[in-house]
Amino acid sequence: xxxxxxxxxxxxxxxxxxxxxxxxxxxxxxxxxxxxxxxxxxxxxxxxxxxxxxxxxxxxxxxxxxxxxxxxxxxxxxxxxxxxxxxxxxxxxxxxxxxxxxxxxxxxxxxxxxxxxxxxxxxxxxxxxxxxxxxxxxxxxxxxxxxxxxxxxxxxxxxxxxxxxxxxxxxxxxxxxxxxxxxxxxxxxxxxxxxxxxxx
Amino acid sequence: xxxxxxxxxxxxxxxxxxxxxxxxxxxxxxxxxxxxxxxxxxxxxxxxxxxxxxxxxxxxxxxxxxxxxxxxxxxxxxxxxxxxxxxxxxxxxxxxxxxxxxxxxxxxxxxxxxxxxxxxxxxxxxxxxxxxxxxxxxxxxxxxxxxxxxxxxxxxxxxxxxxxxxxxxxxxxxxxxxxxxxxxxxxxxxxxxxxxxxxxxxxxxxxxxxxxxxxxxxxxxxxxxxxxxxxxxxx
Numbered sequence: 001x002x003x004x005x006x007x008x009x010x011x012x013x014x015x016x017x018x019x020x021x022x023x024x025x026x027x028x029x030x031x032x033x034x035x036x037x038x039x040x041x042x043x044x045x046x047x048x049x050x051x052x053x054x055x056x057x058x059x060x061x062x063x064x065x066x067x068x069x070x071x072x073x074x075x076x077x078x079x080x081x082x083x084x085x086x087x088x089x090x091x092x093x094x095x096x097x098x099x100x101x102x103x104x105x106x107x108x109x110x111x112x113x114x115x116x117x118x119x120x121x122x123x124x125x126x127x128x129x130x131x132x133x134x135x136x137x138x139x140x141x142x143x144x145x146x147x148x149x150x151x152x153x154x155x156x157x158x159x160x161x162x163x164x165x166x167x168x169x170x171x172x173x174x175x176x177x178x179x180x181x182x183x184x185x186x187x188x189x190x191x192x193x194x195x196x197x198x199x200x
Numbered sequence: 201x202x203x204x205x206x207x208x209x210x211x212x213x214x215x216x217x218x219x220x221x222x223x224x225x226x227x228x229x230x231x232x233x234x235x236x237x238x239x240x241x242x243x244x245x246x247x248x249x250x251x252x253x254x255x256x257x258x259x260x261x262x263x264x265x266x267x268x269x270x271x272x273x274x275x276x277x278x279x280x281x282x283x284x285x286x287x288x289x290x291x292x293x294x295x296x297x298x299x300x301x302x303x304x305x306x307x308x309x310x311x312x313x314x315x316x317x318x319x320x321x322x323x324x325x326x327x328x329x330x331x332x333x334x335x336x337x338x339x340x341x342x343x344x345x346x347x348x349x350x351x352x353x354x355x356x357x358x359x360x361x362x363x364x365x366x367x368x369x370x371x372x373x374x375x376x377x378x379x380x381x382x383x384x385x386x387x388x389x390x391x392x393x394x395x396x397x398x399x400x401x402x403x404x405x406x407x408x409x410x411x412x413x414x415x416x417x418x419x420x421x422x423x424x425x426x427x428x429x430x431x432x433x434x435x
Binding site for chain 1: 252253254255256257258260261288289290292293294295296297321322323324325326327329330348350351352354355360361363364380382
């Protein structure tokens with residue numbers, strides 16, 4: 001068939017259509033892949049670092065040692081940090097160190113709760129600075145996980161969720177993951193752990 | 201002749217492709233001429249400076265009718281004035297709330313005596329940048345607000361949107377957007393069908409928001425034992 005039409009104007013048309021199809025396929029891949037991948041992987045940094053403390057975001061820590069400290073935390077949150085970090089994050093390829101200090105220096109993530117009034121968020125993850133690289137692989141040198149203590153959000157859910165934002169996990173559509181936008185779970189899924197292990 | 205003919209055909213095809221691509225991109229980003237009172241922001245991506253990413257919201261997402269069911273106020277109107285930012289927290293973890301005066305033109309739920317101070321979290325690299333983003337987005341268009349009256353010490357009389365799906369605006373794309381939401385509401389199952397029914401009309405969406413009987417607002421959360429409930433002075 002191709003040989004028959006190849007010597008005619010139809011052959012030219014076939015070649016043009018082939019090229020056109022390649023162009024369209026390439027264009028389609030270029031147009032849709034980034035968004036599709038971003039949605040499917042739910043991993044990678046995003047957000048504005050520094051600036052106002054309400055700046056939310058997702059960040060990465062610098063290496064596979066995840067050192068965290070508890071600053072001015074109530075006993076409930078303090079215990080939950082220990083429990084969730086060791087129970088959910090240490091079993092990944094991250095090696096977790098949990099401390100209690102009165103300063104955040106030298107630690108990757110600092111957990112604190114304070115009164116921020118009747119606000120729209122009960123907890124969030126803020127990068128105070130010390131960034132390297134760019135999104136979606138931006139490392140933040142000083143991450144704060146902040147709880148608005150008037151809301152007293154469920155400790156285990158919230159710590160699992162916001163810690164995930166500190167090590168690159170974005171929101172997930174999986175309701176069994178603590179990374180769901182409205183978590184009812186306090187655990188990471190295999191999918192979440194695979195992302196962490198791939199990054200660290 | 202044949203190579204020339206081929207080249208002409210190929211060039212024509214490629215030119216058509218390029219032209220079609222350019223035209224389609226231009227059409228996608230094109231907005232209708234601005235009319236007085238018409239929305240000034242059209243594309244969803246333009247709301248990015250206002251979007252809250254990664255936070256855990258104080259009140260969960262619900263269908264619009266359920267959001268409205270416990271809301272203290274559901275109203276349509278315009279933002280008219282920016283007040284001084286208010287400080288919360290303590291150094292180095294100071295947070296800023298931006299009160300913006302909202303003048304309702306149509307109150308669908310709740311009792312409203314006049315303009316309402318609605319507070320928004322200041323995001324961005326600086327306070328000025330954060331305020332500028334709100335100023336660009338909020339001044340001009342008509343909004344539907346689903347509001348919660350703030351209930352803590354020192355915050356009486358102030359309002360916030362119930363969650364990031366409590367602020368709606370009609371765009372010149374003949375769509376409805378939720379400017380502060382992390383996800384495009386048209387991609388959220390619980391909102392997409394309602395939005396389709398609303399057909400780009402804030403009034404239609406508002407009627408959905410008040411379609412169910414009003415319920416009392418959710419109970420106040422219990423502060424943790426260590427909570428310091430003092431509010432620092434407004435700047």
